[in-house]
Amino acid sequence: MMKNLQLPQKIMLLGAGELGKEFVIAAQRLGNFVIAIDRYGNAPAMQVADASEVISMLSGDDLEQVVQKYQPDFIVPEIEAIRTEKLAEFEQRGISVIPTAAATNYTMNRDRIRELAAEKLGIRTAKYAYASSLEELMQTSAEIGFPNVVKPVMSSSGKGQSTVKSATEVATAWKHAIAGARGDTQKIIVEEFINFEIEITLMTIKQWDAPTIFCPPIGHRQERGDYQESWQPAGISKDKIAQAEAIATKVTDALGGAGIFGVEFFITKDEVIFSELSPRPHDTGMVTLISQNLNEFELHLRAILGLPIPKIEIFAPSASAVILAQEHSEKIIFTNVAQALTQEDTDLRLFGKPDSRPYRRMGVALAKAETTELARKKASQVASTISLA
Numbered sequence: 001m002m003k004n005l006q007l008p009q010k011i012m013l014l015g016a017g018e019l020g021k022e023f024v025i026a027a028q029r030l031g032n033f034v035i036a037i038d039r040y041g042n043a044p045a046m047q048v049a050d051a052s053e054v055i056s057m058l059s060g061d062d063l064e065q066v067v068q069k070y071q072p073d074f075i076v077p078e079i080e081a082i083r084t085e086k087l088a089e090f091e092q093r094g095i096s097v098i099p100t101a102a103a104t105n106y107t108m109n110r111d112r113i114r115e116l117a118a119e120k121l122g123i124r125t126a127k128y129a130y131a132s133s134l135e136e137l138m139q140t141s142a143e144i145g146f147p148n149v150v151k152p153v154m155s156s157s158g159k160g161q162s163t164v165k166s167a168t169e170v171a172t173a174w175k176h177a178i179a180g181a182r183g184d185t186q187k188i189i190v191e192e193f194i195n196f197e198i199e200i201t202l203m204t205i206k207q208w209d210a211p212t213i214f215c216p217p218i219g220h221r222q223e224r225g226d227y228q229e230s231w232q233p234a235g236i237s238k239d240k241i242a243q244a245e246a247i248a249t250k251v252t253d254a255l256g257g258a259g260i261f262g263v264e265f266f267i268t269k270d271e272v273i274f275s276e277l278s279p280r281p282h283d284t285g286m287v288t289l290i291s292q293n294l295n296e297f298e299l300h301l302r303a304i305l306g307l308p309i310p311k312i313e314i315f316a317p318s319a320s321a322v323i324l325a326q327e328h329s330e331k332i333i334f335t336n337v338a339q340a341l342t343q344e345d346t347d348l349r350l351f352g353k354p355d356s357r358p359y360r361r362m363g364v365a366l367a368k369a370e371t372t373e374l375a376r377k378k379a380s381q382v383a384s385t386i387s388l389a
């Protein structure tokens with residue numbers, strides 16, 4: 001694979017958000033041609049891509065049309081909600097789907113990847129069960145025990161998710177899950193609540209012709225199902241890092257292909273518990289935009305193209321903090337930017353999203369310092385100084 005790589009390559013990016021934007025920038029730095037696709041126009045990655053198209057990525061016909069038009073060498077998904085059966089077809093026609101078409105299908109919903117990890121590979125996850133009606137949810141909740149976490153099988157960014165403390169809260173959780181589900185399936189997953197000390201993302205780089213390698217683990221804090229801040233290194237023991245690396249290798253080997261994966265774990269006092277994974281850059285991994293010699297987007301690109309990754313180095317303890325919108329607006333103006341950047345070793349990404357809604361992520365603040373505590377403080381200060389007018 002990739003023995004005689006020639007550049008430029010033609011890369012079709014499915015999903016054109018802020019992670020896609022940084023990936024496009026990485027790809028273009030090596031002169032590649034990138035087509036950014038999303039369901040709305042002027043999406044962040046479209047602003048820096050060579051070409052862009054607005055389609056429904058859940059439509060096989062729409063995907064066929066853009067693939068016919070551009071004939072890409074690579075298809076690189078940035079989101080989960082894609083007609084993944086169609087990707088398998090493209091793969092058969094010789095287009096390289098990243099990491100593989102099968103992997104995008106496994107990770108599209110929560111159930112298949114969970115079953116692969118827990119049942120096929122015997123990896124420790126939270127105990128889980130499914131339900132397709134309120135009655136079933138009542139029963140499975142009782143079996144899993146309280147507190148538990150109820151999630152639609154098909155959702156992301158915490159949509160439709162709730163922590164259920166007792167039987168009296170099950171009906172509310174059911175309604176919330178059904179309302180937050182993507183697509184029309186009513187399948188709900190109930191998970192044992194893990195009382196973790198910290199949760200981490202282990203950025204795992206699977207290569208075509210070289211061993212799997214890792215970034216130092218990234219710690220993060222979530223609210224409403226979206227990450228608020230992340231920091232690197234996570235500050236967990238060598239032994240737990242080794243356990244997480246072994247699990248990440250096992251799961252990504254089962255999925256195959258090449259590229260970066262964000263493998264999420266809950267770390268308790270005694271255990272390393274696999275949660276889920278993204279077969280692509282991870283939002284918490286944006287901290288690598290300041291922390292590392294090669295950021296997660298550059299690593300993804302190198303892995304995809306089969307380019308060497310001789311070293312992953314972290315320069316200093318680092319952190320990222322998100323900049324969220326508070327209201328609906330179609331005129332996005334940031335103020336206090338100069339005040340925000342007065343401290344050394346801080347930086348900023350403003351995504352250029354064309355509109356906002358409450359809690360929509362509009363930018364991210366980045367910082368480096370002597371310790372992760374100080375880096376977190378600095379990044380949070382930068383983020384909270386910026387205002388959205």
Ligand SMILES: Nc1ncnc2c1ncn2[C@@H]1O[C@H](COP(=O)(O)OP(=O)(O)OP(=O)(O)O)[C@@H](O)[C@H]1O
Nearest residue numbers: 126149155156157158159191192193194222225276
């Ligand atoms: N079983 C659990 N026990 C404790 N906390 C949980 C559990 N499941 C989820 N959470 C919390 O909710 C967050 C979001 O859950 P999860 O990662 O499963 O959802 P998501 O919607 O897929 O998020 P994303 O795709 O944006 O990473 C987790 O990062 C964690 O903080």
Ligand SMILES: [Mg+2]
Nearest residue numbers: 157264275276
């Ligand atoms: Mg997650």
